[in-house]
Each structure stands twice: as C-alpha cells, then as structure tokens.
Amino acid sequence: MKKVLALILALSMALALAACGGGGETQETGNAGNTNTGTAENTNTATGDNIIKIGVFEPLTGDSASGGNKEYLGMQYANSVTPTVEVGGVEYTVQLVPSDNGSDTSKAITAASQLVSENVALVLGSYGSGVSIAASDTFKNAGLAAIGVTCTNPNVTAGNDHYFRICFLDPFQGTVLANFAMDEFGATTAYCLGEQGNEYDQGLIAFFEQAFTAAGGTVIKDSFPKNNSDFTSYLNKAMDEGADVIFTPVSIAYATQIMSQAATVGVDVPMLGSDTLDDNKVLEATQGTDLQLYVSTFYQEGGDPDFDAGIKEYINTNADAMTANGGDDTIAAVTAMGYDAYYVALAAIQAAGSVDPADIKAALWDVEYDGVSGHIAFDDENGDAIRDTAYIKTANTTDNVWELKTVQTVAE
Secondary structure (H helix, E strand, C coil), rough: HHHHHHHHHHHHHHHHEEEEEEEEHHHHCCCCCCCCCCCCCCECCCCCCEEEEEEEEEECCCCCHHHHHHHHHHHHHHHHCEEEEEECCEEEEEEEEEEEECCCHHHHHHHHHHHHCCCCCCEEEECCCHHHHHHHHHHCCCCEEEEEECCCCCCHHHCCCCCCEECCHHHHHHHHHHHHHHHCCCCCEEEEECCCCCCHHHHHHHHHHHHHHHCCCCCEEEECCCCCCCCCHHHHHHHHCCCEECCCCCCCCHHHHHHHHHHHHHCCCCCCHHHCCHHHHHHHHHCCCCCCCCEEEECCCCCCCHHHHHHHHHHHHCCCHHHHHHCCCCCCCHHHHHHHHHHHHHHHHHHHHHCCHHHHHHHHCCCCCECCCEEECCCCCCCCCCCCCCCCEECCCCCCCEEEEECCCCCC
C-alpha cells in the first residue's frame, strides 16, 4: 500500500510540474522583450476564457495624477458595464492593463514599453500631451494604435498614423477661450501664465495669443520654472499691468496653488483655465473665495443622465473609485471621455473583426461612435476627432459645484 501511495504521489507531482512548465514557457515566449508579437489574444488557462488586453497609459502619480486617475476611472466603469467583446463569433474578456507614466516625460517611455511587453492590442491615453508625445515612437515601433483621450496638443497626432484622439485640439480650445474672454468680459489685455518647457501649457498659450491678438487684444506672457510653488509675484504683475483676464492652462497641482494664492492677493478679474482645470481639486481651491474661474472642457453633468446616474452609483459603491475621484462623486469631463474612449476601442476591435493590433489600427480610421460626450469620428489626415464644440464651466465658490456657463464653438 505504501508503494502504491508513493507511486500515485510521484505521478501527481510530475503532472503538476509538467503543467506549470508548459504554461510558463508559453507566456514567457509571448511577452519576450518590447516587441509586440502581432496578436493580442491570450487564454486564461484557469478558466479557458479568451482575453484581449487594452493598455491604459496614464499618469496615476505625479502632478497630473488627479486627472489621470479620473480618466482611468471612466475606462474602469465602462469595463464593468461591458466586460466582453465579440470578435468573429468568439467572445473575449476585455482586460485593462494600466501603466503609470508618472506625469513625467522621462518616465513615459518605460511605461509605454511595459504595455508593449504585456502584449496589449491597443492603448488608451494619456492624460497629458507631453507624456503622450514622449511615448509615441514606442507605440509606433511596436505596431500599436494609441487613442488619446484628452491630450489636446496637435503634436500628439501630427505626422504619424498610429496615434488617434477623441478630444478637441488646442488651436480650437485656445481660440474658444480667447473669443470667450473678449465676448463675455470685453477683455482687451490678457495675462498668460504657464510652466516653462511644458508643451501643453506653452502650446495653448500660443494659440490663445494668436486668436486674442488677431482680434485686437494685447497679451502679456510669463513662464514659471518646474516645481515652482510661489505664484504671488506673477499674479501681482498681472494686476499691476492692468490685465482684464488671466489665462493659466496649467496642471491640476499648479492650478490649486494658483487659485489659493490668487484669492490671497485679491485677484478680482476673471481667471480662465483649459480642460486640465476641470477638476474637483481645483474647484475646492476656489471655495469661500471671490474668484471668478472659467474653464473649457469636454462634458458637463446633465449631458447624459443615464451615464451620470451610473457613474455616480459606481463611485459611491466602490471605495477605490471614490478615492480615484478625489473623495466625492462630482463627474469630471475626463471621466466621461475615458468612458467613451473604451467604447471607441471596442468598436475598433469589432470593426477589425480581429484581435491583431495591425488590423485594429487599420480599422480605427473609419470608426464612428456616439458617446456621452458627443459624436466621435476621425479626420483622414491625422486621426484627430472632428469636434466643434466646447463646454465653458464656472466655479460656484459657494456650493462647490461646476455650473455650465455656455456651450461655445469657434464661430461664436
């Protein structure tokens, strides 16, 4: 009997080792190096499910973490609503694979390479144009399509055929805000403040200046160094120079400091911000003050009641989601955009009829999708979304909510 038991035990161990060795070898071969193998299909050996991976390239830490986590939150919610996609009669489980670019262009390539090694089918992100531009060649060399969600700088998609985006661009956004400053406030002098060397900040300021000066206005510009924390001298200069508005298209981390210090020095002219300032942390920084803050953005609560109800329930019943959203259930526009980006990705996979990254990239050009943020289609030149409308919100400094001021196009 002892001999029989020993034989059974030995046989069981041999079979187990063979199974582990075989599975590990297949996975190692499929993910070797930083070169995409041409297929994003994986099989979960525990369940037998077919899996397709979508990479999430976002700043989950660093200065832009608040925006990056909220953008990812929209994708996570969409994935919870629609966790599978059917391709060629086969159902695939969609797995989101996050990689943190740290809000830093120097970390972006490493984060992008990690996604390539994970054998993803395509990539969503990033919040932040600079990190998107920095990682672009990594995705290109791997043959992967990337769908920018709220990276608005034109250089993200210019001159390549793999980076797409679902948001409006900075030439449009800068012009909308310049028009708004003049039409709403009769502004003739604008003070513009951004971070030195930041492609997003400086690009938007350039487009704002172009539109504002073309309409007869005067622009005063300043740039602050990276990691600056004292903005009082800049804000005082804006007031001393007689600025009618202050335009500061900066990161969330800088914006919260600027708002707090603007209230301290008594800024009494309207402050304009771009889509990055549409964040509940920035909103909180204005509370109990006399600041007048207006931001351009992609979505306003009330635009799609079903989405609003669903995402709020998701946030309020999920502690991690609540943390990612900054501690309340205010809906950020970037969350709505992340939600839409996920469904655009599914539409591309279905249009391709394949899980092969090259097929998905080719199919993206013709994808159209009606999302909660509006109709999404890509132009033939750069893969940019065809968008003609921006929401202008204002901070209600008493009730701690964003209020819709107007919906505006460039023509207006």
